[in-house]
Amino acid sequence: MQPNEHHDTTVRVRYAETDQMGVVYHANYFVWFEVGRVELMRALGIEYKRMEIEDDCHIVVVDVRCRYHVSARYDEVLRVRTRIAESRNLAAGETLHVICGSNGKPKLLPEKYRLILGTSPVSSPLGSNP
Amino acid sequence: MQPNEHHDTTVRVRYAETDQMGVVYHANYFVWFEVGRVELMRALGIEYKRMEIEDDCHIVVVDVRCRYHVSARYDEVLRVRTRIAESRNLAAGETLHVICGSNGKPKLLPEKYRLILGTSPVSSPLGSNP
Amino acid sequence: MQPNEHHDTTVRVRYAETDQMGVVYHANYFVWFEVGRVELMRALGIEYKRMEIEDDCHIVVVDVRCRYHVSARYDEVLRVRTRIAESRNLAAGETLHVICGSNGKPKLLPEKYRLILGTSPVSSPLGSNP
């Protein structure tokens, strides 16, 4: 997989994720976006779990947006399509992140990750589209 | 309380709402926004639960956004400030909604609610700011 | 798959499922047990979603228990092992259910499901073991 290409992963809607309208509760989409980000990173050879532990790099969410076109329903298998975008042209369904150390202070993403993710040292947004 | 004024409610951060970064998992803010909307409506004399049952009016979320300035932490008491905005000037931290019947089709918000909420028959957005 | 055999499914721990102790928040195990039940039923040829819609049979949880031996952690792939047990010998990690109609009243599980699940008409417990 090349940077700027998308990565697809699937999730099946759990009963716990529905609400009494009979559809998925809207906040849960962000949980799936997170699954999408982590799987995109894994496909690029980055294990986020180790990035936290070994490099003390935490991907902190600073801005999220989601527009809902149709309602996801129980037991449906959804494709979560994720791509990395430059912060300037982030579009619908996006999330924006900064890298922080465990002290909560922003820090530069180590070069080994920047090379893989194809991002500039200044910004490292990850965009998620359902 | 007058339409266009804000309404404040408080929530205390639960352990379940934290994640292993030691802060609140970002999707949970939308749960609090929902609490804010429901309490704003209650302050205006509208019980959302009855609106669903008696009027078959369901507030469906169609667009949400949240920018995170500081991280909420476990056991903090947060003030959730909610105000109703016209769809045109919705700003940071907003959610957008349509009214649907239980058939999932959009419908007009009954006049009794429009009068209270001070919204036009065309749009009935509810905005939440933490 | 035969009744009384177990069925295995896997889940990967999501970031949203962790808490600030750095492990999975304990209530989330029950969400996985539910995933296990649904996948066991699917393996037996029963789609629970259709059971709700077509037969108005809802599996209502009436008793749950879980003992935690080791803490599940972020990004781990867990095997959720589920088996159907008679209500008398339910052991550690179990959940107990009744079948209800959408009116909330208990009802007999239709024979077509009883034959597959190998349960008596009186009780239809589903047991989940992580």
Next chain:
Amino acid sequence: MQPNEHHDTTVRVRYAETDQMGVVYHANYFVWFEVGRVELMRALGIEYKRMEIEDDCHIVVVDVRCRYHVSARYDEVLRVRTRIAESRNLAAGETLHVICGSNGKPKLLPEKYRLILGTSPVSSPLGSNP
């Protein structure tokens, strides 16, 4: 408040806590039990947040059980009644805990807490009843 007395706190059911059966998803009761434990401790003068930070004492859940008699529904205000029980006579709706350091190893609950909670140094179960 004396040890062995109960402590009551209230929670209002959130939309996010319902599922498509129109009732509260069963795992969420354990989140409320946790709220009950924390508020019981606060009533006894113990701030759990500080116990984690200042004393490196983490209350780890090792066993939970819940029997559901009636279904909680959206917007209902529930009373969460919590009492501390000895581990021997824990009854319906209980949770069992051990105290661990941040290294995940069990440790003795510091005496200052044992005196307040009225528990023996060997066991420190907290029981929650909805």
